[in-house]
Amino acid sequence: MSQSLTSLQDEWESVDAEYKQLQERHTMYLHKLEEISKLQNSCSASITSQRRRLKEMHSSLVDKTGTSDREAEALDEIKSKIKVHLNTFSEMEAYLPKKNGLYLSLVLGNVNVTLLNKQSKFAYKDEYEKFKLCTMAVLLLISFICYFFVAYRFLDAILNFLLLWYYCTLTVRESILISNGSRIKGWWVFHHYISAFLSGVILTWPDGDFYKMFRNQFLAYSFYQSFVQCLQCYYQSGCLYRLRALGERHNMDLTVEGFQSWMWKGLTFLLPFLFFGHFWQLYNSLCLFRMAQLPEYKEWQVLMCGLCFFILFLGNFFTTLAVFLRKLVSQKPKSL
Structure with a gap:
């Protein structure tokens, strides 16, 4: 051999x-x-x-x-x-398989989405935060290009299609987070459904006089909203990483419930941007309601978008205000 x-x-x-x-x-x-x-x-x-x-x-x-x-x-x-x-x-x-909620059952069927160890939960949550930040950066760039350089309807349609895709994807990702023990306030989940519906309505809006009247205002709002959400992602990620490092928070938390004094520096910087964006939503709704009163009004998208913006303003403003007041109270020194 x-x-x-x-x-x-x-x-x-x-x-x-x-x-x-x-x-x-x-x-x-x-x-x-x-x-x-x-x-x-x-x-x-x-x-x-x-x-x-x-x-x-x-x-x-x-x-x-x-x-x-x-x-x-x-x-x-x-x-x-x-x-x-x-x-x-x-x-x-949170570490045991369970049945999906109604929304996940409709989208995914009876597929088990429970992550059974802390490493998997953290990896998914980290990927979720990166997804939000990257998508907002892309939307920020597209809004900027559409507003300042290009006035083509098909680019506006791409922007609204991306917004629709983003919020639809976000609803699925957050439903998986909820299935894994994440404590997300009900309004923010509902907010994503309303935002997805709003993007779909604007996507179907004909390229007429009413659309052209509202176009630049909406693009400027989209640019600003994407910018604020990028700031918000950085703030929340920073708070969560620091709290997780201190061993004070759950790996799947999205918002900061156990508020700490060192978070005020970032929050006081962020709040004016948030409230300005909320009142911009109110301004959008009032402009659209005023457009719907014009004699030439015939496009249902005008009134529907105005209603969506008004609902977003009410939910965002009062939820943010309630969270801020609760955290403000939690920071007051307790009497002996």
Whole structure:
């Protein structure tokens, strides 16, 4: 037997041995997957059972009062422990598979989108933030080009199509974040649906006199809004990375609930830009409502866009104001 053939046989035996080890590891992996699946089902069933029992127990304790101070303290302690346990269940469920909500079920079907470890959750959240920032930068550039250099309807259509695609994609990504335990305020989810609808309406707006009257105003608004959202992405990312490094926040959080004093510097810089953008939305809606009162009015997109801008103004302004006031109160020193 030649030396080359002997060397080839030795190499084959080594590869074959590694292949058998791989088969054994893969078999073990499948076995562990089956065990994990059973554990997941068992944990989910236990959480459902525990939650039901604790809620029943809490309901039965609501109207109960102790006959002595000691009994009253014991009842209050049980009630507080029940609340702690109920809050803990949500954190447990963030690492267990669960059914998709209605929107994800319609878009993706019954596909499991739960990320089962912290590294995957962080990677997805980080990619989500980069997606927002990159898309806003592209929209900022296109808005700038359309407003200052080019006045072609097809470029305006590209801008609105990108806005429509962005907000539709954002609704799916944020629904996945919610499925993985992210605490997103309901208004911001609804905001994306309204914004996607608004972009679709403007996309269908005929290139007539009314569109030309509103075009430059809308492009300037889109440019400004993209710029502010870039600032907002930088602010939120910076806060979340710092809080995560300090171990104070959940990996999937989007907005800063546990507000810290060092965040005021960025927030006080950002708030004037946000509120100016909100009032610009109100100005857009008033201009469109005024256009709808003209005798030449016949395009339904005018009134519909005005209504969408007005809804966006109300939701954005009052939600931002409420969040700001709550954080302002949380910063006041508590009386001893």
